[in-house]
Amino acid sequence: xxxxxxxxxxxxxxxxxxxxxxxxxxxxxxKKSEVVDMRYEGSARRSQTYKRSIIxxxxxxxxxVKIGVSIIVAVLVTSAIGxxxxxxxxxxxxxDSPAELLAYYERLYGFIGTIYYKLGxxxxxxxxxxxILIGMLGTSIIIASLDRVIPLxxxxxxxxxxxxxxxxKRQRIYGEGRSENADSALTKAEEKLKEMKYNVKTxxxxxxxxxxxxxxxxxxxxxxxxxxxxxxxxxxGIPGFYVDETMWIREGELRAIPGxxxxxxxxxxFKIEYYSKEEASEVFGEALDRVGQIVKKYQTDxxxxxxxxxxxxxxxxxxxxxxxxxxxxxxxKFDGYNxxxxxxxxxxxKSMTMxxxxxxxxxxxxxxxxxxxxPEGVYKLNDGAQVDLxxxxxxxxxxxxxEPVSKSPIPNNPAFIFEMKTPEKPKGxxxxxxxxxxxxxxxxxxxxxxxxxxxxxISGLTIRKDxxxxxLLLGGLIFMIGVIQGSYWxxxxxxxxxxxxxELMLAAHTNKxxxxxxxxxxxxxxxxxxxNYEDRQDNESSIEQEEGEK
Amino acid sequence: xxxxxxxxxxxxxxxxAYLVATLFFGGxxxxxxxxxxxxxxxxxxxxxxxxxIGFITHLGYFITRWMASGHAPMSNMFEFTTAFGMMLVGAFxxxxxxxxxxxxxxxxxxxxxxxxGYASMFPTEITxxxxxxxxxxxxxxxxxxxxxxxxxxxxxxxxxxxxxxHIDMSKPSKQRxxxxxxxxxxxxxxxxxxxxxxxxxxxYEAHFTYIDKNQAPAKIEYNYPPLFGMNGYEALTPEAMxxxxxxxxxxxxxxxxxxxxxxxxxxxxxxxxRLIFRKPIASIFQxxxxxxxxxxxxxxxxxxxxxxxxxxxxxxxxxxxxxxxxAWSRFWGWDPKEVWALxxxxxxxxxxxxxxxxxxxxxxxxxxxxxxxxxxxxxxxxVNLIIAGLHSxx
Numbered sequence: 008x009x010x011x012x013x014x015x016x017x018x019x020x021x022x023x024x025x026x027x028x029x030x031x032x033x034x035x036x037x038k039k040s041e042v043v044d045m046r047y048e049g050s051a052r053r054s055q056t057y058k059r060s061i062i063x064x065x066x067x068x069x070x071x072v073k074i075g076v077s078i079i080v081a082v083l084v085t086s087a088i089g090x091x092x093x094x095x096x097x098x099x100x101x102x103d104s105p106a107e108l109l110a111y112y113e114r115l116y117g118f119i120g121t122i123y124y125k126l127g128x129x130x131x132x133x134x135x136x137x138x139i140l141i142g143m144l145g146t147s148i149i150i151a152s153l154d155r156v157i158p159l160x161x162x163x164x165x166x167x168x169x170x171x172x173x174x175x176k177r178q179r180i181y182g183e184g185r186s187e188n189a190d191s192a193l194t195k196a197e198e199k200l201k202e203m204k205y206n207v208k209t210x211x212x213x214x215x216x217x218x219x220x221x222x223x224x225x226x227x228x229x230x231x232x233x234x235x236x237x238x239x240x241x242x243x244g245i246p247g248f249y250v251d252e253t254m255w256i257r258e259g260e261l262r263a264i265p266g267x268x269x270x271x272x273x274x275x276x277f278k279i280e281y282y283s284k285e286e287a288s289e290v291f292g293e294a295l296d297r298v299g300q301i302v303k304k305y306q307t308d309x310x311x312x313x314x315x316x317x318x319x320x321x322x323x324x325x326x327x328x329x330x331x332x333x334x335x336x337x338x339x340k341f342d343g344y345n346x347x348x349x350x351x352x353x354x355x356x357k358s359m360t361m362x363x364x365x366x367x368x369x370x371x372x373x374x375x376x377x378x379x380x381x382p383e384g385v386y387k388l389n390d391g392a393q394v395d396l397x398x399x400x401x402x403x404x405x406x407x408x409x410e411p412v413s414k415s416p417i418p419n420n421p422a423f424i425f426e427m428k429t430p431e432k433p434k435g436x437x438x439x440x441x442x443x444x445x446x447x448x449x450x451x452x453x454x455x456x457x458x459x460x461x462x463x464x465i466s467g468l469t470i471r472k473d474x475x476x477x478x479l480l481l482g483g484l485i486f487m488i489g490v491i492q493g494s495y496w497x498x499x500x501x502x503x504x505x506x507x508x509x510e511l512m513l514a515a516h517t518n519k520x521x522x523x524x525x526x527x528x529x530x531x532x533x534x535x536x537x538x539n540y541e542d543r544q545d546n547e548s549s550i551e552q553e554e555g556e557k
Numbered sequence: 558x559x560x561x562x563x564x565x566x567x568x569x570x571x572x573x574a575y576l577v578a579t580l581f582f583g584g585x586x587x588x589x590x591x592x593x594x595x596x597x598x599x600x601x602x603x604x605x606x607x608x609x610i611g612f613i614t615h616l617g618y619f620i621t622r623w624m625a626s627g628h629a630p631m632s633n634m635f636e637f638t639t640a641f642g643m644m645l646v647g648a649f650x651x652x653x654x655x656x657x658x659x660x661x662x663x664x665x666x667x668x669x670x671x672x673x674g675y676a677s678m679f680p681t682e683i684t685x686x687x688x689x690x691x692x693x694x695x696x697x698x699x700x701x702x703x704x705x706x707x708x709x710x711x712x713x714x715x716x717x718x719x720x721x722x723h724i725d726m727s728k729p730s731k732q733r734x735x736x737x738x739x740x741x742x743x744x745x746x747x748x749x750x751x752x753x754x755x756x757x758x759x760x761y762e763a764h765f766t767y768i769d770k771n772q773a774p775a776k777i778e779y780n781y782p783p784l785f786g787m788n789g790y791e792a793l794t795p796e797a798m799x800x801x802x803x804x805x806x807x808x809x810x811x812x813x814x815x816x817x818x819x820x821x822x823x824x825x826x827x828x829x830x831r832l833i834f835r836k837p838i839a840s841i842f843q844x845x846x847x848x849x850x851x852x853x854x855x856x857x858x859x860x861x862x863x864x865x866x867x868x869x870x871x872x873x874x875x876x877x878x879x880x881x882x883x884a885w886s887r888f889w890g891w892d893p894k895e896v897w898a899l900x901x902x903x904x905x906x907x908x909x910x911x912x913x914x915x916x917x918x919x920x921x922x923x924x925x926x927x928x929x930x931x932x933x934x935x936x937x938x939x940v941n942l943i944i945a946g947l948h949s950x951x
Contacts, residue, residue, distance in 0.1 A: 046914065072914035076907050083903045090893040090940070099771065115770060115807045132891050226913075251887075282685045290561060290625055293682035305688050335688035336884045347886040469886045479888070483875045490870060494863040519863070522656070522856055545852035 015171065020158075022056030025049025027165040030174025042543055043177040045516050048166070050158035070154035075147045082140050089131030092116055092123055096130075145237045148230045156227045163220060168210035170502055170514075178502075178514035179521075180528070182540025186511045193511075195535035196503050203527060205501070213504035218497075223518065225493020232486030239478035250344070250472035257355065258463035261312070266470050267344050271312040271325055277351055277464035280304040305348050306334045307466040311341060333468070343472050350467025356418045360458040361440075363388055363427055367452070372429070374458055379418040391430045394455060398424030403441050411439070427453045499524050503537060513537050521545070560625035561683060567618040568639065572673055574611025575646065578604045579666040585659035586848050601659035605650070608662060612650060615643045626683045629696035633684055634941060637699065638676030641937065642669045644707030648861070652711055656857055660849040664842075665714045671746050678753040694880035701872025702898075706933050708865030709905065713930030715858035716923035721846035722854070723920060726837055732920070733837070739927060740839045741827055748823025753815070756781055763797035765790045770806045777811055781818045785810035812942055855918055858926050866905050873898040897936035904932055 010018040011033055013026040024037050025048065032038045033049075043049060054070035057063040068074055092112065100107040112120035112129060127134050175181060186192050189212075197214055200207050205216035243249045252266035261273040280303040284295055295301060309332075312325035331339045339346040356379055363372040375386035375394060379401065386394045400413040403422035411422055422441035428434075432452060439446040440455055499517045506512050513532070517524040521542065531537065581604030588600060619640065622630040630636040649665040652658075686695070717739070724732045763779040767787030777787055779797075786800030787810045804810040830838055877898065878888035889895060908925045911917040917925070 072910050076910050076915075079903050079907045079910070083900050083907070086896050086900055086903075089891070090896050094891055096891075115805075117805075290627075290683050291685045294680075294684040297680065297682065298684070301685050302687055303685065336692040336694075338883070338886070345886065349886065471886050473882075476882070476888070479878075483878075487867065487871060487875065490867045494867055520856065520860060522853065542852075545850075 015167075017165075020051040022051030023049065024051075025162075025174065026171070027162045028167045030166075030170040032173060032177065037177075038173075040177065042179050043174070045178070047155055047159050048162040050162040052154050052158050054154045066150055066154070069143075069147045069150035072151065075144075075151055078140060078144045078147055082137075082144060085131060085137055085140065088128055092120065092129070094129060094131065098129075141237070145234060148233055152227050152230045156224070159223065163223070166215070168208045168215040169213035169504060170215075172506060172512065175502060175504070175512050175514040178516055179543050180513075180515040180525070180540055181543070182513045182538045183506065183510055184538025186509070186536070186538070189505045189509055189511050192535045192537060193503060193505065196531055196537060199531045199534040200501065203530070205499075214502065216501040216503075218499045220498050222493055222496035223498045225489050225491070225496075227489070228492060229486045229489025232482045232484070232489055234482075235485060236479055236482030239475040239482055242475045242478065243473075248474045250470060252470045253349070254468050254470065255352075255465050256307075256309075256468060257357075257465050259357075264344075264346070264470055266472065267342070269314040270328075270341070270344070271314070272346070272468075273310045273312065274466055275308040275310060275330075277307045277466045278304070279351070279353075280306070304334055305351060306332050307348055307351075307468065308332050309339065309346075311339065333466075343474070345471045347469045347471065348466065349469045352465040352467070354462040355465055356421060357461045357463040359421065359460045361394075361455045362458050363392055363394055363429075364454055364456055365429075365452065366454050377423070379421055393428050395426040395428065395435070396423055397426050397437075398439075400441075423455075425455050427451070427455060429453060497523070499527070501528060501531070511538050513540050515540075560621050564618050564621040564625060565681070567614045567621065568673075571611040571615035571618065571643075572670065574607050574614065575666045575670050575673075578607040578611060579663065579670070581607060582659045582662040582666065583845065586663050586845050598659060601657075601662075604659060604662055605653055608646060608650060608653075608666065612643070612646050615646065619643060622683065626685075628686050628690075629699065630683075631695060631699035631703070632686055632690055633679070635676050635679040635681045637703070638679070638937065639673055640700070640703050641707060641710075642672040642676065644703050645669045645672065645710055648704075648708040648711045648865075649714075651708075651864075652857055652861060655860070656853060658849065658853060658857070660718055660846065660854075661711070661714060661857065663845055664718055665711060668710075668714060668743075671743060671750075674750045675746055678750060678757075689884050692880060692884060694876065694883065698872060698876040698880050701868060701876055703872075705865050705867075705869030705872050706901075706937075708861050709869060709933060710930050712858045712861040712865065712926040715854045715861065716926030718846045718849050719851060719854040719858065719923040720920065720927070721839060721843050722849060722851060724839075726840035726843055733839075735924075736839045737837045740837075740842070741823075744827045744830070744838070745820055745823035748821070748826050749815070749819035751826065752781070752818045752822040756818075762794065764793035766793060767791075768806065772806075779811055779814060781814050783810070784814045784817055787811065809942075851919070855922060858922060859912060859918075862905055862908060862926070862929075866909065869905070870902060874902060893940050894936065897932070897940050901929070901932050901936060904929055 009021050011021060011023055012018055013029065013031055015026060015029040017026055017028040019027055019033065023033050025032055025043060032043060037043055037049065054067045058067060095108060098108060098111050100111050108129065109124050112124040116123065123129055131137055193214060197207050197209060200216040205218050208215045250266040254262060254265055256262050256272060256274045258274050258277055261271055264270045264272050282291060282295060282301045282303045284292055310330050311328040313328050315324045315326055328341060333339045333346060333348045335348050358376050358378050360374055360376045362374040364370060372388040372390055372392040375388060382396055382399050384396055388394065400411045400422040401416050401418045402414040403420045404412055404414040420442060425438050425440060426435040427438065436451040436453060437448055438451060438455060497517050497520045501515045503511065503513050515524060515528055525542065581600050585598040585601035585604055588598065619630060631640055645665065646669050649662060653662060720736055724736050726733055757780065761780055761782065763783050765777050765787060767775055767777060768789035769775045782798045783800045786803045788804060788806040790803060804813065834841055881890065882888040908929060912922055
């Protein structure tokens with residue numbers, strides 16, 4: 008690798024625009040320009056220097072800000088398209104059935120909906136092209152940062168206090184003028200700059216005052232945070248880092264928690280509370296009148312159990328861990344897991360109470376209760392009577408081929424076939440009983456009558472364990488530090504030096520916020536009697552400055 | 558007087574204060590001969606004092622409403638938008654003391670006034686919190702987000718001033734067209750306020766039943782004469798107007814009706830203004846922008862993005878993710894509001910990169926700032942009203 012030797016004697020890496028030490032322009036272009044591009048201190052960036060091999064080309068592609076911004080815009084546009092219609096996971100149909108999904112989009116959004124589905128926009132954020140875009144964004148962040156931060160660091164470290172006049176003259180803020188006493192002006196400037204918290208270095212009739220260099224690292228720190236965040240997101244694909252399960256649990260039920268081995272949950276109660284007018288009519292009355300009922304709380308009271316060590320599966324081998332009321336915004340937390348209140352169903356049938364009567368007299372032989380989850384076969388009643396349950400259809404859905412059929416095991420519409428045995432009819436009579444319906448093969452003397460039913464609520468819970476959360480949080484934190492570091496401080500440099508003929512030269516640079524820099528320079532200028540300067544990008548102010556002096 | 562009514566009176570006071578302060582800033586800009594003289598103008602000083610009084614009463618509205626309801630007043634469209642207006646004024650005060658520019662106030666305050674006016678068109682009564690919102694994160698997440706968005710919006714105000722100053726309104730050009738379009742949009746918002754207030758004062762109501770998206774029957778009340786009917790609508794108030802057309806289930810015909818009324822009123826307003834002044838509306842404001850220093854406006858536009866971007870990231874993304882994880886079990890769920898917060902963030906990230914590395918300053922930067930504000934407003938208004946999602950609280 009060839010080096011570029013500057014007149015000041017410093018060896019610069021190939022590709023350098025401004026000498027790392029003295030700031031002399033090294034390229035023809037820089038020599039011709041009136042104000043040099045100070046963005047990366049004119050340092051040799053890999054992407055600007057090597058352009059031959061495939062690796063160079065890939066590197067140069069991703070290090071370009073133009074490409075980076077294009078990727079950002081591409082992510083932005085695809086994200087926006089994804090909000091046009093609801094995404095797949097918000098659509099209330101069977102998620103695994105393409106036909107149902109297509110039908111949904113077609114029914115609601117017509118032709119455009121069909122196209123939206125066909126192009127895969129209905130699942131935009133899980134599509135391969137979206138993932139590739141995010142991958143490219145990550146690559147671009149890494150390469151673009153490396154391409155800039157290393158040379159920038161080197162040249163800021165190597166910068167000399169005394170700069171060449173050609174560097175000074177090409178700064179956006181520059182001024183020169185005769186001075187009665189250049190040396191005392193320099194001393195005074197140094198004093199004032201130090202008072203303004205500048206880091207002042209002197210060398211042979213030259214001053215370099217520098218402030219807040221650390222803010223230059225802000226972008227690279229925040230990019231590091233973003234990369235850590237994206238890395239955390241990537242980890243979620245690895246099994247064990249991430250658990251996402253749902254469970255439906257009925258009141259009174261004890262179930263193993265999916266995704267959390269050895270843990271069991273029992274639901275003691277589910278309730279919904281509404282805002283009542285009594286409690287807050289003065290404040291909320293008007294809103295309640297307009298909207299109607301407003302939910303105050305969804306709550307599932309649970310007991311968490313853990314399997315005893317070396318214990319067998321079964322309730323007797325469980326230890327109670329804790330009782331807890333899960334409400335929205337207050338998940339149950341244990342062992343890195345979170346259990347959230349997400350959904351509910353009210354009033355599922357739990358049990359039905361029946362009684363056996365003699366039709367003629369209405370005489371009752373007593374009541375019996377059928378547990379719909381686990382019906383017993385035989386119910387013994389008073390006076391030697393008994394009812395045998397010989398058929399149970401939890402979700403009765405009519406008769407097929409002479410047999411009653413059940414649509415599902417959930418007791419939405421329970422139906423039974425009973426055999427009623429009494430001392431008078433010891434052989435028994437058969438009866439088919441469903442809700443609002445009784446069928447008998449022949450006229451019976453006895454009948455099973457519905458007395459009442461118990462219901463229970465079901466809670467829909469989500470179980471999450473996410474080991475990547477801390478990585479994501481760390482990424483977010485580093486991003487915030489970096490973005491604050493880069494945004495709320497500015498790197499300012501002021502150069503003052505004596506020229507060859509005893510004149511004073513003044514130049515300054517900041518990465519942003521030029522007005523505040525100029526305010527500071529003005530303060531130093533007044534105190535130390537430095538020459539007037541010019542901001543080459545702000546004609547309006549310069550004119551006014553002159554007017555003010557007239 | 559109850560806390561709740563004290564609260565709405567304070568809001569009214571601040572609204573009037575902003576109106577008066579605008580006039581003073583106008584005087585400051587008009588009377589000044591040059592940049593340096595208008596910085597220390599007496600009118601400008603009175604203007605900022607009145608603005609601060611308005612801001613304090615506005616803050617008083619916020620605090621008393623918080624006390625009355627027991628939760629941060631950030632839970633529906635009215636509360637959120639009013640707070641946005643308040644923070645916009647707050648952000649202006651901050652930048653005023655950094656740069657001392659009455660021009661900024663002259664344009665920031667009217668925009669805040671329009672925003673507060675817009676907010677007041679929504680139901681203003683205090684609503685109890687639904688379970689998902691019952692969390693301290695409501696205050697933390699929403700306040701931070703609004704502060705961030707308000708500071709970012711100042712960038713658009715500075716951008717607008719820059720554009721008004723630099724775009725030649727005497728000759729037709731693309732930029733002239735779009736600048737006038739921005740002003741036209743502001744007039745449309747005014748159209749919404751005017752039409753909504755008119756029908757509210759006359760107490761217009763029309764009730765319908767209809768069939769919703771999930772094919773279930775539902776009821777709806779219109780406060781505008783119904784131009785469009787909901788899917789399968791039947792009128793419950795036959796004396797009200799019969800809708801022109803029935804909409805499919807995915808279109809909220811009520812929103813569409815309000816929209817069409819607002820746009821129609823806005824167009825009438827705009828045409829009236831054009832007839833009265835006989836020139837593009839943007840050029841009426843132009844003289845007020847001429848006094849502003851271009852570099853300064855450019856820097857304010859940039860600086861407010863620099864100040865606002867970290868705040869916005871913290872509130873709208875980081876706090877949002879933490880709360881989403883707590884309330885909805887996942888930190889990110891591609892809900893439309895979340896996606897649009899990400900879009901806003903990506904947009905300003907692109908803005909900063911273009912500015913830092915591609916040297917997009919001046920007009921380009923000003924246009925980007927204005928577009929950023931449009932994205933923020935889109936997320937605030939359109940995503941809530943048009944794209945249904947978890948965040949549709951209004």
